[in-house]
Amino acid sequence: MSEQLNLIIVLVAVVAVIGIGAAFFLVRGRKAPKGTYTGPRDANDPAPTLTTDAPSTEAPEVVAPTETAEAPATDVVDETVGKVVVPVDVPEPVQGRLARLRARLSKSNNVLGKGLLALLSQDKIDEDVWDEIEETLLLADLGTEPTLELVDALRERVKVEGSRDPQRVHDMLREELIKLVDPSMDRSFIPVRHADRPNVIMVVGVNGVGKTTTIGKMARVLVAENKDVILGAADTFRAAAAEQLATWGDRVGVPTVKSDVDGADPASVAFEAVKAGIEQEVDIVMIDTAGRLQNKVGLMDELGKIKRVIEKKATVDEVLLVLDATTGQNGLNQAKVFSEVVNVTGIVLTKLDGTAKGGIVVAIQRQLGVPVKLVGLGEGPDDLAPFDAAAFVDALLD
Numbered sequence: 178m179s180e181q182l183n184l185i186i187v188l189v190a191v192v193a194v195i196g197i198g199a200a201f202f203l204v205r206g207r208k209a210p211k212g213t214y215t216g217p218r219d220a221n222d223p224a225p226t227l228t229t230d231a232p233s234t235e236a237p238e239v240v241a242p243t244e245t246a247e248a249p250a251t252d253v254v255d256e257t258v259g260k261v262v263v264p265v266d267v268p269e270p271v272q273g274r275l276a277r278l279r280a281r282l283s284k285s286n287n288v289l290g291k292g293l294l295a296l297l298s299q300d301k302i303d304e305d306v307w308d309e310i311e312e313t314l315l316l317a318d319l320g321t322e323p324t325l326e327l328v329d330a331l332r333e334r335v336k337v338e339g340s341r342d343p344q345r346v347h348d349m350l351r352e353e354l355i356k357l358v359d360p361s362m363d364r365s366f367i368p369v370r371h372a373d374r375p376n377v378i379m380v381v382g383v384n385g386v387g388k389t390t391t392i393g394k395m396a397r398v399l400v401a402e403n404k405d406v407i408l409g410a411a412d413t414f415r416a417a418a419a420e421q422l423a424t425w426g427d428r429v430g431v432p433t434v435k436s437d438v439d440g441a442d443p444a445s446v447a448f449e450a451v452k453a454g455i456e457q458e459v460d461i462v463m464i465d466t467a468g469r470l471q472n473k474v475g476l477m478d479e480l481g482k483i484k485r486v487i488e489k490k491a492t493v494d495e496v497l498l499v500l501d502a503t504t505g506q507n508g509l510n511q512a513k514v515f516s517e518v519v520n521v522t523g524i525v526l527t528k529l530d531g532t533a534k535g536g537i538v539v540a541i542q543r544q545l546g547v548p549v550k551l552v553g554l555g556e557g558p559d560d561l562a563p564f565d566a567a568a569f570v571d572a573l574l575d
């Protein structure tokens with residue numbers, strides 16, 4: 178009897194210890210800020226006071242995650258301090274995302290992969306079949322030069338290796354496509370803080386391609402990698418853009434520097450965001466910019482100015498050009514003009530879930546000599562994946 182009593186007491190004690198431990202980890206949240214950090218990184222922090230050595234007199238504000246009007250409906254009040262606590266999302270891990278989102282990609286792109294496999298597996302591949310292969314590649318926006326290169330390589334291999342065995346045809350096509358997508362390009366995307374300043378990323382592109390959404394998704398990726406991030410809402414042109422960005426930040430506990438003045442100087446907001454990032458010793462500052470058509474000279478000049486003003490404070494480590502995969506050749510023209518103005522270092526190709534034109538990856542990389550680093554595969558918060566040549570080709574073919 179007393180043994181049973183002892184056993185019960187021990188069990189109750191173990192359950193209590195586990196319960197206290199779990200509660201501790203739940204309230205602890207993610208990584209504590211480092212060093213002399215003074216900004217509103219946690220829900221209860223006060224907002225920092227910005228100094229005024231900005232290039233403009235309109236000092237943008239830093240919006241702490243809890244200060245925006247659009248707090249999620251699931252907010253709870255912490256009874257002990259009487260403040261609203263915004264529950265912070267836990268983003269999906271980044272590793273293997275492309276493989277996990279593969280179904281989305283292959284659904285819209287199997288015309289390309291499966292179509293090619295079917296054509297190449299025919300008993301006899303005559304000139305008509307080669308023409309069809311060429312047409313399939315061109316329709317997938319691969320571009321003329323890569324298409325001709327691929328067809329030549331396949332012709333050669335079919336001559337030597339034959340085309341009867343489906344597995345061999347699959348492997349041959351896989352190898353040649355991977356070569357075209359170029360696995361040797363550096364696509365690393367988890368940015369690293371410098372010894373004395375944050376890594377600065379600028380995001381550019383034409384209207385509606387998905388810049389703000391992509392920054393929101395990237396913030397989640399970086400938070401999942403335990404990085405401290407600040408967002409800069411230098412899209413002062415579209416009224417709702419700053420709020421949209423801040424809402425994305427809120428969801429993962431990342432603050433946003435923005436201006437409440439409509440049409441404020443975007444370079445000034447970008448400058449303040451970088452300055453706040455330096456002062457608060459964050460790892461990464463991401464600057465959203467307004468959508469602009471590549472043929473509007475004034476707006477393109479403004480983009481150059483934003484970069485130059487940021488560079489008074491810190492180097493811009495990465496300029497990501499966001500392109501909508503569904504826009505085909507027009508995306509190529511945009512890429513060219515943007516890279517002339519701001520030295521694009523990486524491409525984010527969005528909306529790949531809505532197009533059968535996956536070949537645009539190859540065409541853009543060829544045109545700019547810049548790698549596709551990330552791909553957008555849906556509107557969901559975690560529908561952004563690091564780009565990987567082999568995983569991409571596998572998704573097209575399997």
Ligand SMILES: Nc1nc2c(ncn2[C@@H]2O[C@H](COP(=O)(O)OP(=O)(O)OP(=O)(O)O)[C@@H](O)[C@H]2O)c(=O)[nH]1
Nearest residue numbers: 384385386387388389390468527528553554555556
């Ligand atoms: N299907 C799909 N939709 C996407 C993807 N990325 C963004 N979108 C959608 O594209 C639309 C435009 O996205 P925004 O992020 O507002 O675009 P933006 O480039 O910031 O727009 P501007 O500020 O007006 O230039 C939104 O409805 C997004 O949900 C993607 O990968 N797939």
